[in-house]
Amino acid sequence: MNNYTQKVIEETKNKNPNEKEFLQAVEEVLKSITPAVKQHTNFEKSALLERLVEPERIIMFRVPWVDDNGKTQVNKGYRVQFNGALGPYKGGLRFHPSVNLSIIKFLGFEQIFKNALTGLPIGGGKGGSDFDPKGKSDAEIMRFCQSFMSELQRHIGHDLDVPAGDIGVGGREIGYLFGQYRKIKNQYEAGVLTGKGLDYWGSLARKEATGYGLVYYMREMLGANGHTFKDKVVTISGSGNVAIYACEKAQQYGAKVVAMSDSNGCIYDEEGINLDIIKDLKEVKRARIKEYLSFKPSAKYFENEEGKEPKVWSIKTDIALPCATQNDINMTSAKKLFENGCMAIGEGANMPTTNEAIEYLIKNGVLLAPAKAANAGGVATSALEMSQNSMRLRWTFDEVNAKLNDIMVNIFKACKDAADKYNLGINYPAGANIAAFELVSSAMESQGII
Ligand code: NDP
Numbered sequence: 001m002n003n004y005t006q007k008v009i010e011e012t013k014n015k016n017p018n019e020k021e022f023l024q025a026v027e028e029v030l031k032s033i034t035p036a037v038k039q040h041t042n043f044e045k046s047a048l049l050e051r052l053v054e055p056e057r058i059i060m061f062r063v064p065w066v067d068d069n070g071k072t073q074v075n076k077g078y079r080v081q082f083n084g085a086l087g088p089y090k091g092g093l094r095f096h097p098s099v100n101l102s103i104i105k106f107l108g109f110e111q112i113f114k115n116a117l118t119g120l121p122i123g124g125g126k127g128g129s130d131f132d133p134k135g136k137s138d139a140e141i142m143r144f145c146q147s148f149m150s151e152l153q154r155h156i157g158h159d160l161d162v163p164a165g166d167i168g169v170g171g172r173e174i175g176y177l178f179g180q181y182r183k184i185k186n187q188y189e190a191g192v193l194t195g196k197g198l199d200y201w202g203s204l205a206r207k208e209a210t211g212y213g214l215v216y217y218m219r220e221m222l223g224a225n226g227h228t229f230k231d232k233v234v235t236i237s238g239s240g241n242v243a244i245y246a247c248e249k250a251q252q253y254g255a256k257v258v259a260m261s262d263s264n265g266c267i268y269d270e271e272g273i274n275l276d277i278i279k280d281l282k283e284v285k286r287a288r289i290k291e292y293l294s295f296k297p298s299a300k301y302f303e304n305e306e307g308k309e310p311k312v313w314s315i316k317t318d319i320a321l322p323c324a325t326q327n328d329i330n331m332t333s334a335k336k337l338f339e340n341g342c343m344a345i346g347e348g349a350n351m352p353t354t355n356e357a358i359e360y361l362i363k364n365g366v367l368l369a370p371a372k373a374a375n376a377g378g379v380a381t382s383a384l385e386m387s388q389n390s391m392r393l394r395w396t397f398d399e400v401n402a403k404l405n406d407i408m409v410n411i412f413k414a415c416k417d418a419a420d421k422y423n424l425g426i427n428y429p430a431g432a433n434i435a436a437f438e439l440v441s442s443a444m445e446s447q448g449i450i
Pocket of ligand 1: 165166170210237239240241324
């Protein structure tokens with residue numbers, strides 16, 4: 001690390017002492033882009049890194065709503081408009097009780113680089129609420145979404161800021177959010193949200209895009225190192241949107257997916273996961289993953305233990321796809337995966353691997369597909385949804401999927417080229433950070449001190 005990068009990391013820690021996830025993301029990026037920063041002495045004078053780690057705008061608001069018992073509940077709402085140098089702010093909304101400012105800032109910060117890597121005109125943002133959708137009735141979800149959007153609508157727009165889904169925000173929530181936006185604005189601004197239903201101008205293949213995109217990126221990374229998915233054993237954390245479609249594409253490529261999880265525990269199916277059962281449980285019934293055993297009694301279920309590593313990473317595998325949440329793979333899980341013969345990890349979730357674990361895995365030759373590159377297929381397809389909405393046209397599934405595939409091929413190439421340029425070997429996480437940083441920093445420098 002050089003003095004300037006180190007100084008900015010220290011300053012960011014002092015200014016945001018309680019934001020551990022945000023500081024983790026900043027440290028990971030700034031440390032790895034040092035070789036590129038060194039080449040630009042003007043960055044220090046223009047405080048480029050200081051500007052990069054400070055959001056352009058943070059919006060925090062109250063979200064009151066009435067539950068089914070007539071009691072008023074109050075949640076916190078957030079939108080962080082982090083960096084608009086490359087286009088309208090773009091990034092999902094997360095509804096989960098763990099949401100706080102640090103988590104939204106880390107996600108927004110990561111989103112800047114991810115969006116740059118797509119090669120599409122989108123800046124970085126993120127939002128959400130500490131609302132817990134689990135166990136809520138459909139009417140409660142609708143009332144919450146309407147209240148959330150009643151405030152958020154002042155701050156977004158199809159050329160300004162375009163939210164999408166994330167944990168806890170799927171097609172149902174986007175529908176309620178869009179409906180409320182349309183009612184308040186009294187105009188049909190289709191491109192203000194992405195991840196919309198197909199019946200009101202969502203994009204074909206958006207639902208599949210993050211999971212499929214992850215597997216396309218992995219295919220490229222494996223291919224560059226002489227491997228394929230064929231006959232590989234795969235374990236996946238999570239069983240939500242990203243996990244389900246990563247599983248589907250990996251299975252199509254001939255891999256055997258043997259484990260998936262939710263926050264309670266994981267299932268292990270030696271014969272290979274039956275994805276139809278998972279889709280029915282998670283997309284239709286909104287049930288817990290252990291219910292899989294009611295349909296397939298030969299499978300096993302391992303319950304997570306409070307404060308302990310997720311059970312899914314104890315299962316022997318060739319390829320691990322963390323598709324649940326941040327800091328899912330810590331040092332203990334990383335060691336277990338490596339010792340059990342895992343040769344590649346694809347980050348479907350955002351920041352699922354701790355910084356310490358990333359270093360350990362790369363040092364030990366494990367191929368690591370970094371989230372901001374490997375899961376960028378979701379936001380890239382959201383940008384394709386915006387394009388279709390602007391043109392008032394719809395592309396076919398195959399057209400969108402082919403564009404997604406090309407984007408993921410190009411993203412892997414950009415990561416590899418940057419890694420090669422700076423002699424970083426298989427350090428694709430650093431390659432991704434550098435490739436994205438070069439695009440964002442150049443646009444920021446061109447636009448002056450703002
Ligand atoms: P979903 O809400 O559809 O699914 C999330 C899955 O992760 C569920 O199985 C959930 O289990 C599990 N999970 C969530 N929080 C925790 C936790 N604290 N501990 C253990 N398991 C947890 O979300 P997505 O699939 O959309 O998102 C998954 C990840 O991918 C997130 O990190 C998200 O930021 C990232 N991502 C998503 C994109 C998208 O297009 N959807 C795009 C790019 C990144 P349970 O039901 O028990 O909570």
